[in-house]
Amino acid sequence: MTRCRLCGSTALESVVDLGATPPCESFLAAERLDAPEPAYPLHLRVCTDCWLAQIPPLITPEETFSEYAYFSSYSSSWVEHARVFVEDAAERLGLGEDSFVVEVASNDGYLLRHVVDRGVRCLGVEPSVNVGAAAREAGVPTLTAFLSPETGAAVRAEHGPADLVVANNVYAHIPDVIGFTKGLRALVADDGWVSVEVQHLLTLIEENQYDTIYHEHFQYYTVASATRALASGGLTLVDVELLPTHGGSLRLWARPEEAAGEPGRRVADVLAREKAAGLQELSGYTEFSARVAKVRRDLLRFLVDAAEEGRTVVGYGAPGKGNTLLNHCGIRPDLLPYTVDRNPYKHGRYTPGTRIPILPPERIAADRPDYVLVLPWNLRAELVEQLAYVHEWGGRLVFPIPELSIVEVER
Incomplete structure:
Protein backbone atom coordinates (compact mmCIF):
# COMPACT_ATOMS: atom_id res chain seq x y z
CA MET A 1 0.00 0.00 0.00
CA THR A 2 1.52 3.33 -1.04
CA ARG A 3 -1.37 5.79 -0.82
CA CYS A 4 -4.36 6.38 1.47
CA ARG A 5 -7.54 5.40 -0.33
CA LEU A 6 -9.43 8.37 1.13
CA CYS A 7 -7.09 11.36 0.89
CA GLY A 8 -4.31 10.04 -1.37
CA SER A 9 -1.53 10.73 1.16
CA THR A 10 1.60 8.57 1.27
CA ALA A 11 1.97 9.13 5.05
CA LEU A 12 0.96 5.61 6.14
CA GLU A 13 2.29 4.16 9.39
CA SER A 14 2.10 0.53 10.60
CA VAL A 15 -0.37 -0.27 13.40
CA VAL A 16 -0.21 -4.09 13.50
CA ASP A 17 1.04 -6.78 11.11
CA LEU A 18 -0.90 -10.05 11.42
CA GLY A 19 1.05 -11.96 8.81
CA ALA A 20 -0.70 -13.58 5.85
CA THR A 21 -4.11 -15.27 6.08
CA PRO A 22 -6.73 -16.62 3.65
CA PRO A 23 -9.92 -14.59 3.14
CA CYS A 24 -11.90 -15.09 6.34
CA GLU A 25 -15.13 -16.34 4.75
CA SER A 26 -13.53 -18.79 2.32
CA PHE A 27 -14.65 -21.90 4.20
CA LEU A 28 -13.31 -25.04 2.60
CA ALA A 29 -15.39 -27.92 1.31
CA ALA A 30 -13.90 -31.36 2.05
CA GLU A 31 -12.87 -31.90 -1.57
CA ARG A 32 -10.72 -28.74 -1.46
CA LEU A 33 -8.56 -29.79 1.49
CA ASP A 34 -5.72 -30.98 -0.75
CA ALA A 35 -5.85 -27.96 -3.05
CA PRO A 36 -3.67 -24.85 -2.73
CA GLU A 37 -5.15 -22.10 -0.59
CA PRO A 38 -4.19 -18.47 -1.26
CA ALA A 39 -3.19 -16.25 1.67
CA TYR A 40 -2.77 -12.48 1.65
CA PRO A 41 -0.88 -10.07 3.93
CA LEU A 42 -3.02 -8.63 6.72
CA HIS A 43 -1.26 -5.44 7.73
CA LEU A 44 -3.15 -2.52 9.28
CA ARG A 45 -1.76 0.97 8.68
CA VAL A 46 -3.06 4.42 9.54
CA CYS A 47 -2.87 7.56 7.43
CA THR A 48 -1.36 10.33 9.52
CA ASP A 49 -3.01 13.00 7.36
CA CYS A 50 -6.70 11.94 7.53
CA TRP A 51 -6.34 9.20 10.21
CA LEU A 52 -8.17 6.53 8.24
CA ALA A 53 -6.91 3.11 9.33
CA GLN A 54 -6.77 0.69 6.40
CA ILE A 55 -5.40 -2.52 4.92
CA PRO A 56 -4.31 -3.02 1.31
CA PRO A 57 -7.13 -3.95 -1.13
CA LEU A 58 -5.61 -7.31 -2.04
CA ILE A 59 -8.93 -9.03 -2.73
CA THR A 60 -11.99 -7.56 -4.37
CA PRO A 61 -15.52 -7.37 -2.97
CA GLU A 62 -16.62 -9.44 -5.98
CA GLU A 206 -8.84 -0.08 23.50
CA GLU A 207 -10.31 -3.60 23.75
CA ASN A 208 -7.70 -5.52 21.70
CA GLN A 209 -10.34 -6.46 19.11
CA TYR A 210 -7.73 -7.27 16.50
CA ASP A 211 -9.63 -10.28 15.17
CA THR A 212 -12.06 -7.88 13.50
CA ILE A 213 -9.19 -6.97 11.16
CA TYR A 214 -9.63 -9.14 8.09
CA LEU A 279 -6.29 8.63 17.77
CA GLN A 280 -5.47 11.86 15.98
CA GLU A 281 -1.75 11.36 16.61
CA LEU A 282 0.53 8.37 16.18
CA SER A 283 0.93 7.80 19.94
CA GLY A 284 -2.59 6.32 20.14
CA TYR A 285 -1.56 3.39 17.92
CA THR A 286 1.97 2.50 19.00
CA GLU A 287 1.19 0.04 21.83
CA PHE A 288 -1.54 -1.91 20.05
CA SER A 289 0.78 -4.43 18.41
CA ALA A 290 2.29 -5.46 21.77
CA ARG A 291 -1.15 -5.99 23.31
CA VAL A 292 -2.18 -8.11 20.31
CA ALA A 293 0.87 -10.31 20.84
CA LYS A 294 -0.15 -10.87 24.47
CA VAL A 295 -3.62 -12.07 23.44
CA ARG A 296 -1.94 -14.63 21.18
CA ARG A 297 0.47 -15.85 23.86
CA ASP A 298 -2.22 -16.17 26.52
CA LEU A 299 -4.58 -18.14 24.29
CA LEU A 300 -1.89 -20.50 23.04
CA ARG A 301 -0.62 -21.07 26.58
CA PHE A 302 -4.14 -22.00 27.71
CA LEU A 303 -4.71 -24.41 24.81
CA VAL A 304 -1.33 -26.10 25.17
CA ASP A 305 -1.74 -26.49 28.93
CA ALA A 306 -5.25 -27.94 28.47
CA ALA A 307 -3.95 -30.46 25.92
CA GLU A 308 -1.11 -31.56 28.19
CA GLU A 309 -3.56 -31.98 31.09
CA GLY A 310 -5.85 -34.13 28.93
CA ARG A 311 -8.68 -31.60 28.94
CA THR A 312 -10.82 -31.13 25.84
CA VAL A 313 -11.42 -27.76 24.20
CA VAL A 314 -13.79 -27.23 21.27
CA GLY A 315 -14.95 -24.08 19.54
CA TYR A 316 -18.28 -22.34 19.29
CA GLY A 317 -19.00 -20.32 16.17
CA ALA A 318 -17.21 -19.92 12.86
CA PRO A 319 -17.32 -16.15 12.31
CA GLY A 320 -14.96 -14.32 10.01
CA LYS A 321 -13.24 -12.72 12.99
CA GLY A 322 -12.55 -16.17 14.41
CA ASN A 323 -10.47 -17.02 11.37
CA THR A 324 -8.21 -14.03 11.92
CA LEU A 325 -7.66 -15.20 15.50
CA LEU A 326 -7.11 -18.87 14.58
CA ASN A 327 -4.66 -18.09 11.79
CA HIS A 328 -2.71 -15.46 13.72
CA CYS A 329 -2.35 -17.82 16.67
CA GLY A 330 -1.59 -20.86 14.50
CA ILE A 331 -4.38 -22.92 16.10
CA ARG A 332 -5.12 -26.19 14.33
CA PRO A 333 -7.09 -29.37 15.07
CA ASP A 334 -4.48 -30.68 17.49
CA LEU A 335 -5.47 -27.87 19.86
CA LEU A 336 -9.06 -27.28 18.70
CA PRO A 337 -10.47 -30.47 17.11
CA TYR A 338 -13.62 -28.74 15.83
CA THR A 339 -15.90 -25.77 16.14
CA VAL A 340 -19.68 -25.63 15.74
CA ASP A 341 -21.98 -23.11 14.10
CA ARG A 342 -25.73 -22.54 13.84
CA ASN A 343 -25.45 -21.80 10.11
CA PRO A 344 -26.01 -25.08 8.20
CA TYR A 345 -24.20 -23.59 5.18
CA LYS A 346 -20.93 -24.08 7.10
CA HIS A 347 -21.55 -27.63 8.32
CA GLY A 348 -19.11 -30.12 6.84
CA ARG A 349 -16.75 -27.34 5.79
CA TYR A 350 -13.42 -26.34 7.29
CA THR A 351 -12.04 -23.04 8.54
CA PRO A 352 -9.75 -21.33 6.01
CA GLY A 353 -6.05 -21.76 6.68
CA THR A 354 -6.37 -23.69 9.93
CA ARG A 355 -8.57 -26.50 8.46
CA ILE A 356 -10.69 -26.98 11.61
CA PRO A 357 -13.94 -28.93 10.96
CA ILE A 358 -17.23 -27.07 11.41
CA LEU A 359 -20.05 -29.19 12.89
CA PRO A 360 -23.65 -28.65 14.05
CA PRO A 361 -24.06 -27.18 17.58
CA GLU A 362 -25.55 -30.43 18.92
CA ARG A 363 -22.07 -31.96 18.86
CA ILE A 364 -21.09 -30.07 22.03
CA ALA A 365 -23.77 -31.74 24.18
CA ALA A 366 -22.84 -35.12 22.70
CA ASP A 367 -19.11 -34.75 23.48
CA ARG A 368 -19.34 -32.79 26.78
CA PRO A 369 -15.99 -30.97 26.46
CA ASP A 370 -14.20 -29.38 29.40
CA TYR A 371 -14.01 -25.98 27.68
CA VAL A 372 -15.82 -24.20 24.85
CA LEU A 373 -13.78 -21.49 23.14
CA VAL A 374 -16.26 -18.81 22.03
CA LEU A 375 -15.06 -17.23 18.80
CA PRO A 376 -17.91 -14.66 18.31
CA TRP A 377 -17.01 -12.99 21.63
CA ASN A 378 -19.05 -9.92 20.65
CA LEU A 379 -22.22 -11.99 21.30
CA ARG A 380 -21.09 -12.81 24.83
CA ALA A 381 -24.38 -12.15 26.63
CA GLU A 382 -26.40 -14.08 24.05
CA LEU A 383 -24.01 -17.03 23.99
CA VAL A 384 -23.55 -17.34 27.75
CA GLU A 385 -27.30 -17.91 27.84
CA GLN A 386 -27.34 -20.26 24.83
CA LEU A 387 -24.47 -22.34 26.20
CA ALA A 388 -25.66 -22.52 29.81
CA TYR A 389 -26.20 -26.26 29.33
CA VAL A 390 -22.44 -26.93 29.49
CA HIS A 391 -22.80 -26.44 33.24
CA GLU A 392 -24.51 -29.85 33.39
CA TRP A 393 -21.12 -31.61 33.10
CA GLY A 394 -18.96 -28.87 34.62
CA GLY A 395 -17.91 -27.36 31.31
CA ARG A 396 -16.72 -23.77 31.12
CA LEU A 397 -16.65 -21.06 28.45
CA VAL A 398 -13.48 -19.36 27.27
CA PHE A 399 -13.47 -15.86 25.76
CA PRO A 400 -10.16 -14.80 24.14
CA ILE A 401 -10.91 -11.08 23.64
CA PRO A 402 -10.19 -8.48 25.07
CA GLU A 403 -8.18 -10.76 27.34
CA LEU A 404 -8.40 -14.46 28.15
CA SER A 405 -11.44 -15.06 30.35
CA ILE A 406 -12.74 -18.43 31.65
CA VAL A 407 -16.41 -18.33 32.66
CA GLU A 408 -18.39 -20.81 34.72
CA VAL A 409 -22.01 -20.74 33.55
CA GLU A 410 -25.15 -21.55 35.49
CA ARG A 411 -28.56 -22.56 34.24
Missing part, protein backbone atom coordinates in the same frame (compact mmCIF):
# COMPACT_ATOMS: atom_id res chain seq x y z
CA GLU A 63 -14.37 -12.29 -4.82
CA THR A 64 -15.82 -12.20 -1.31
CA PHE A 65 -19.47 -11.35 -1.72
CA SER A 66 -20.73 -12.96 -4.93
CA GLU A 67 -21.57 -16.01 -2.80
CA TYR A 68 -21.38 -15.37 0.92
CA ALA A 69 -21.36 -17.66 3.94
CA TYR A 70 -22.75 -15.16 6.47
CA PHE A 71 -26.52 -15.00 7.03
CA SER A 72 -27.50 -12.28 9.53
CA SER A 73 -30.69 -14.00 10.64
CA TYR A 74 -28.75 -16.74 12.44
CA SER A 75 -27.91 -14.26 15.22
CA SER A 76 -30.97 -13.72 17.40
CA SER A 77 -29.51 -10.64 19.06
CA TRP A 78 -28.67 -9.07 15.70
CA VAL A 79 -32.21 -9.57 14.40
CA GLU A 80 -33.53 -7.93 17.57
CA HIS A 81 -31.05 -5.08 17.13
CA ALA A 82 -32.44 -4.53 13.63
CA ARG A 83 -36.06 -4.63 14.84
CA VAL A 84 -35.41 -1.97 17.48
CA PHE A 85 -33.58 0.19 14.94
CA VAL A 86 -36.51 0.05 12.51
CA GLU A 87 -38.97 1.02 15.25
CA ASP A 88 -36.81 3.91 16.42
CA ALA A 89 -36.03 5.14 12.90
CA ALA A 90 -39.72 5.03 11.92
CA GLU A 91 -40.55 7.21 14.91
CA ARG A 92 -37.58 9.54 14.51
CA LEU A 93 -38.12 10.14 10.80
CA GLY A 94 -41.89 9.72 10.63
CA LEU A 95 -41.74 6.82 8.19
CA GLY A 96 -45.11 5.68 6.90
CA GLU A 97 -46.90 4.14 3.91
CA ASP A 98 -45.67 6.90 1.61
CA SER A 99 -42.03 6.48 2.61
CA PHE A 100 -39.29 4.54 0.85
CA VAL A 101 -36.41 2.79 2.63
CA VAL A 102 -33.33 1.28 0.97
CA GLU A 103 -30.82 -0.92 2.74
CA VAL A 104 -27.42 -1.45 1.16
CA ALA A 105 -25.82 -4.84 1.89
CA SER A 106 -29.21 -6.04 3.08
CA ASN A 107 -28.04 -9.64 3.48
CA ASP A 108 -30.95 -12.08 3.97
CA GLY A 109 -33.52 -9.39 4.73
CA TYR A 110 -32.99 -9.54 8.51
CA LEU A 111 -33.68 -5.77 8.83
CA LEU A 112 -35.99 -4.95 5.94
CA ARG A 113 -38.46 -7.66 6.94
CA HIS A 114 -39.37 -5.37 9.85
CA VAL A 115 -39.87 -2.51 7.37
CA VAL A 116 -42.11 -4.78 5.27
CA ASP A 117 -44.11 -5.65 8.39
CA ARG A 118 -44.77 -1.93 8.96
CA GLY A 119 -46.20 -1.56 5.44
CA VAL A 120 -43.36 0.73 4.34
CA ARG A 121 -42.08 0.39 0.77
CA CYS A 122 -38.48 -0.81 0.69
CA LEU A 123 -35.70 -2.35 -1.37
CA GLY A 124 -32.56 -4.24 -0.45
CA VAL A 125 -29.39 -3.87 -2.50
CA GLU A 126 -27.36 -7.02 -1.84
CA PRO A 127 -24.42 -8.27 -3.94
CA SER A 128 -24.41 -11.89 -2.73
CA VAL A 129 -26.60 -14.05 -4.95
CA ASN A 130 -27.32 -16.73 -2.35
CA VAL A 131 -28.29 -14.51 0.58
CA GLY A 132 -30.22 -12.14 -1.67
CA ALA A 133 -32.27 -15.10 -2.86
CA ALA A 134 -33.02 -15.98 0.77
CA ALA A 135 -34.27 -12.41 1.32
CA ARG A 136 -36.61 -12.56 -1.67
CA GLU A 137 -37.97 -15.90 -0.46
CA ALA A 138 -38.76 -14.18 2.84
CA GLY A 139 -40.76 -11.49 1.04
CA VAL A 140 -38.14 -8.71 1.03
CA PRO A 141 -37.68 -7.03 -2.38
CA THR A 142 -33.98 -7.31 -3.17
CA LEU A 143 -31.76 -6.21 -6.05
CA THR A 144 -28.60 -8.26 -6.59
CA ALA A 145 -25.95 -5.61 -7.16
CA PHE A 146 -22.96 -3.80 -5.69
CA LEU A 147 -23.62 -0.16 -4.83
CA SER A 148 -21.93 2.38 -7.07
CA PRO A 149 -22.93 5.89 -8.13
CA GLU A 150 -24.49 4.32 -11.24
CA THR A 151 -26.43 1.71 -9.25
CA GLY A 152 -27.68 4.38 -6.87
CA ALA A 153 -28.83 6.58 -9.74
CA ALA A 154 -30.59 3.64 -11.45
CA VAL A 155 -32.47 2.67 -8.26
CA ARG A 156 -33.49 6.30 -7.73
CA ALA A 157 -34.71 6.58 -11.33
CA GLU A 158 -36.82 3.42 -11.02
CA HIS A 159 -38.11 3.66 -7.46
CA GLY A 160 -37.69 7.31 -6.50
CA PRO A 161 -35.43 8.84 -3.85
CA ALA A 162 -35.18 7.12 -0.47
CA ASP A 163 -36.30 8.82 2.71
CA LEU A 164 -33.87 6.59 4.60
CA VAL A 165 -30.83 4.70 3.35
CA VAL A 166 -29.40 2.13 5.76
CA ALA A 167 -25.84 0.81 5.45
CA ASN A 168 -25.08 -1.49 8.38
CA ASN A 169 -21.66 -3.15 8.59
CA VAL A 170 -20.76 -2.47 4.98
CA TYR A 171 -18.92 0.88 5.04
CA ALA A 172 -15.72 -0.92 6.02
CA HIS A 173 -16.14 -3.55 3.31
CA ILE A 174 -15.72 -1.34 0.24
CA PRO A 175 -12.24 -0.31 -0.96
CA ASP A 176 -13.69 2.46 -3.16
CA VAL A 177 -15.05 4.37 -0.20
CA ILE A 178 -15.54 7.57 -2.21
CA GLY A 179 -17.50 5.86 -5.00
CA PHE A 180 -19.62 3.95 -2.46
CA THR A 181 -20.42 7.17 -0.59
CA LYS A 182 -21.47 8.83 -3.82
CA GLY A 183 -23.75 5.83 -4.36
CA LEU A 184 -25.38 6.48 -0.97
CA ARG A 185 -25.90 10.10 -1.95
CA ALA A 186 -27.46 9.05 -5.26
CA LEU A 187 -29.99 6.89 -3.41
CA VAL A 188 -31.11 9.35 -0.73
CA ALA A 189 -33.61 12.15 -1.17
CA ASP A 190 -32.24 15.68 -0.99
CA ASP A 191 -33.89 16.07 2.42
CA GLY A 192 -33.46 12.41 3.43
CA TRP A 193 -31.31 10.53 5.92
CA VAL A 194 -28.48 8.00 5.74
CA SER A 195 -27.75 5.70 8.68
CA VAL A 196 -24.40 3.91 8.71
CA GLU A 197 -23.30 1.40 11.34
CA VAL A 198 -19.62 0.51 11.45
CA GLN A 199 -17.20 -0.73 14.07
CA HIS A 200 -15.53 2.02 16.08
CA LEU A 201 -11.74 2.07 15.82
CA LEU A 202 -11.61 3.49 19.35
CA THR A 203 -12.99 0.30 20.91
CA LEU A 204 -11.03 -1.90 18.51
CA ILE A 205 -7.82 -0.35 19.85
CA HIS A 215 -9.60 -8.84 4.33
CA GLU A 216 -13.29 -8.02 4.05
CA HIS A 217 -12.71 -4.91 6.19
CA PHE A 218 -10.67 -2.51 4.10
CA GLN A 219 -10.88 0.43 6.53
CA TYR A 220 -11.56 1.13 10.21
CA TYR A 221 -13.27 4.34 11.26
CA THR A 222 -13.22 6.96 13.92
CA VAL A 223 -15.87 9.66 13.85
CA ALA A 224 -13.15 11.99 12.56
CA SER A 225 -12.24 9.81 9.59
CA ALA A 226 -15.89 8.85 8.93
CA THR A 227 -16.83 12.53 8.75
CA ARG A 228 -14.25 13.04 6.04
CA ALA A 229 -15.31 9.87 4.20
CA LEU A 230 -18.98 10.88 4.17
CA ALA A 231 -18.10 14.37 2.96
CA SER A 232 -16.28 12.84 -0.02
CA GLY A 233 -19.68 11.88 -1.44
CA GLY A 234 -21.65 14.96 -0.48
CA LEU A 235 -22.98 13.79 2.91
CA THR A 236 -22.61 15.59 6.24
CA LEU A 237 -22.50 13.85 9.61
CA VAL A 238 -25.16 15.34 11.89
CA ASP A 239 -25.43 12.85 14.76
CA VAL A 240 -23.71 9.77 16.16
CA GLU A 241 -24.69 7.00 18.54
CA LEU A 242 -22.30 4.67 20.36
CA LEU A 243 -23.55 1.08 20.15
CA PRO A 244 -22.41 -2.11 21.92
CA THR A 245 -22.68 -4.24 18.77
CA HIS A 246 -19.54 -5.93 17.41
CA GLY A 247 -17.68 -4.97 20.56
CA GLY A 248 -18.38 -1.26 20.02
CA SER A 249 -19.84 0.41 16.95
CA LEU A 250 -20.82 3.80 15.61
CA ARG A 251 -24.23 4.64 14.20
CA LEU A 252 -23.58 7.61 11.96
CA TRP A 253 -26.56 9.74 10.94
CA ALA A 254 -25.81 11.79 7.83
CA ARG A 255 -27.77 13.99 5.44
CA PRO A 256 -27.07 15.60 2.08
CA GLU A 257 -24.86 18.57 2.79
CA GLU A 258 -27.44 21.10 1.59
CA ALA A 259 -29.98 19.84 4.18
CA ALA A 260 -27.69 18.90 7.04
CA GLY A 261 -27.32 21.92 9.31
CA GLU A 262 -24.89 21.86 12.23
CA PRO A 263 -23.76 18.55 13.78
CA GLY A 264 -25.32 17.65 17.12
CA ARG A 265 -23.56 17.68 20.47
CA ARG A 266 -22.89 13.94 20.44
CA VAL A 267 -20.60 14.32 17.43
CA ALA A 268 -18.39 16.77 19.33
CA ASP A 269 -18.41 14.54 22.42
CA VAL A 270 -17.16 11.45 20.54
CA LEU A 271 -14.57 13.49 18.66
CA ALA A 272 -13.26 14.69 22.02
CA ARG A 273 -13.04 11.10 23.30
CA GLU A 274 -11.10 10.03 20.21
CA LYS A 275 -8.69 12.93 20.59
CA ALA A 276 -8.16 12.13 24.28
CA ALA A 277 -7.33 8.52 23.32
CA GLY A 278 -4.61 9.78 20.98
